[in-house]
Amino acid sequence: MFTTTIDEVAPDIFRLSTYIPDVGPSGLAFNQFLIRDAEPMLFHTGMRQLFPLVADAVASLIALSDLRWISFSHVEADECGSMNQFLAASPRAQVVHGGLACMVSLNDLADRPPHVIGEDALDIGSKRMRFLPTPHVPHNWESGLWIEETTSTLFAGDLFTAGGDLPAVTDDDIVEAALIAEDVFHSTSMGPDLLPTLERLASLEPTTMALMHGSSFHGDGAGQLRELAAAYAARSGGLALH
Numbered sequence: 001m002f003t004t005t006i007d008e009v010a011p012d013i014f015r016l017s018t019y020i021p022d023v024g025p026s027g028l029a030f031n032q033f034l035i036r037d038a039e040p041m042l043f044h045t046g047m048r049q050l051f052p053l054v055a056d057a058v059a060s061l062i063a064l065s066d067l068r069w070i071s072f073s074h075v076e077a078d079e080c081g082s083m084n085q086f087l088a089a090s091p092r093a094q095v096v097h098g099g100l101a102c103m104v105s106l107n108d109l110a111d112r113p114p115h116v117i118g119e120d121a122l123d124i125g126s127k128r129m130r131f132l133p134t135p136h137v138p139h140n141w142e143s144g145l146w147i148e149e150t151t152s153t154l155f156a157g158d159l160f161t162a163g164g165d166l167p168a169v170t171d172d173d174i175v176e177a178a179l180i181a182e183d184v185f186h187s188t189s190m191g192p193d194l195l196p197t198l199e200r201l202a203s204l205e206p207t208t209m210a211l212m213h214g215s216s217f218h219g220d221g222a223g224q225l226r227e228l229a230a231a232y233a234a235r236s237g238g239l240a241l242h
């Protein structure tokens with residue numbers, strides 16, 4: 001049926017991609033990311049029905065029982081649908097998210113208590129993960145992203161969502177495809193948090209951006225984030241760039 005492909009998009013950061021052709025007009029890839037380290041982290045689990053495929057992909061990179069951290073940008077099926085299946089398969093694993101997501105949803109939904117991450121970086125071995133609360137951006141109150149600081153890799157979640165079966169990695173513009181997909185899905189909350197949050201992410205100057213739906217981007221991440229913000233500002237009418 002579906003297949004899951006694995007690509008290393010930054011050192012020891014792997015994209016586990018499952019393309020599903022009947023989502024939207026051109027299909028949609030669902031990308032999970034495994035950060036391989038002493039305490040491996042899975043960013044996004046995928047939907048419950050994808051668990052066998054995603055778990056197999058994870059198990060080809062690490063022992064599934066070694067998985068330590070499970071995180072995701074927000075509470076939706078594609079981001080965290082198989083969270084509890086991974087918790088069952090990986091006895092050491094724990095969900096980690098911001099205090100808001102834990103309070104609103106994860107203390108109840110996760111089969112083991114989640115770990116609340118604050119402002120301190122999460123040291124997972126040789127890599128350093130920092131949680132970035134991004135409420136309402138691109139959608140959902142509890143949203144948050146991560147940046148891996150030693151490789152400047154931003155786990156961008158649903159930002160820059162693009163349709164189609166795209167290459168694993170690109171250094172071309174990703175804004176235009178994101179605006180086309182936005183016209184299809186209307187998934188971005190055009191609220192007051194949007195532009196300041198994009199600017200805050202740009203100020204981190206990521207050199208890799210790992211997208212949940214689309215190619216991973218290599219290059220000037222800040223430039224792409226600012227272009228996306230400018231495009232949203234131009235189309236929204238009411239939003240102002242700072």
Ligand SMILES: [Fe+2]
Binds near residue numbers: 074
């Ligand atoms: Fe989402």
Ligand SMILES: [Fe+2]
Binds near residue numbers: 078079157158212213
């Ligand atoms: Fe998503």
